Amino acid sequence: RATQYTCMxxxxxxxxxADKEKLTMKLKQLESSMSSGRxxxxxxxxxxxxxxxxxxxxxxxxxxxxxxxxxxxxxALYFVCDAVLWLKSVGLQPDVxxxxxxxxxxxxxxFSLLMNLARDWYEISWRLEQAVQEEKTKExxxxxxxxxxxNCVKCDGLHSFLLLLFQILKRHPPLLLDLVKNLCDLSGPLxxxxxxxxxxxxxxxxxxxxxxxxxLTLASPHLKLKQ
Numbered sequence: 001r002a003t004q005y006t007c008m009x010x011x012x013x014x015x016x017x018a019d020k021e022k023l024t025m026k027l028k029q030l031e032s033s034m035s036s037g038r039x040x041x042x043x044x045x046x047x048x049x050x051x052x053x054x055x056x057x058x059x060x061x062x063x064x065x066x067x068x069x070x071x072x073x074x075x076a077l078y079f080v081c082d083a084v085l086w087l088k089s090v091g092l093q094p095d096v097x098x099x100x101x102x103x104x105x106x107x108x109x110x111f112s113l114l115m116n117l118a119r120d121w122y123e124i125s126w127r128l129e130q131a132v133q134e135e136k137t138k139e140x141x142x143x144x145x146x147x148x149x150x151n152c153v154k155c156d157g158l159h160s161f162l163l164l165l166f167q168i169l170k171r172h173p174p175l176l177l178d179l180v181k182n183l184c185d186l187s188g189p190l191x192x193x194x195x196x197x198x199x200x201x202x203x204x205x206x207x208x209x210x211x212x213x214x215x216l217t218l219a220s221p222h223l224k225l226k227q
Contacts, residue, residue: 002215004034005207012201039086046079056227063122068227071115074108081105102192110189116182123175123225127168177213178225184210 011027014020053072059065081104088096169176184206190196191203217224 001034001038002208002211004031004038005204005211007031007034007204008200009204009208012199012204036086036089039082039089042079042082043086046076046083049073049076049079052227059227064119064227067115067119067122071112071119074112074115078105078108078112081108106189106192110186110193113182113186113189116178117186120175120179120182120225123172124165124168124179127172127175128164131164131168174217174223174225177217177223181210181213184213 007027007030011024011031014027015024049072053069053076056065056068056072059068081101084093084096084101085098085105087093088098088101169179187198187203187206191198
């Protein structure tokens, strides 16, 4: 995935240079090959998404339960659509309506990301509420210990809110990384669906950043936000 988006970014950066036409073509071919390979590897991800959806239905808190279950189910549908597109690309199902299935896949992926972001915001809101309650009850020993630069936090203005939000994300790296990854992943569907048009350079950069976060959470599982 990181290779695919790196090729996308590099080809976008050099495609306007006259002497880089061959290199641009090779990068685009490599990007296409990586994309096709990823579609094949995703065939097993549908089962994983369904298993994850079954697991998240057991969560005690209703909001994460709804958001994560909906996210996993729509992700499974995305993998189904993606598998159909892969069958089309390898010639096993030549009659597949590619634009229609791609549109469905993008919408499923987009909704899955929105559910993930809703869950992230719920986690942030919950921690913000905790911090405000600590301030109101003047039980600030924990906050002062870990945030010495916040001598007095009052959530009565945008600056204070942003400062408090920064401190919360700083204290919870898994939440920060999950938020960054979901926001970066959102660039592709927004562009494809025409909601917010960007360019391959932006999508490639966001894809690389999202992939690096994914690699980091795989290498250090404690940085992955728990479901």
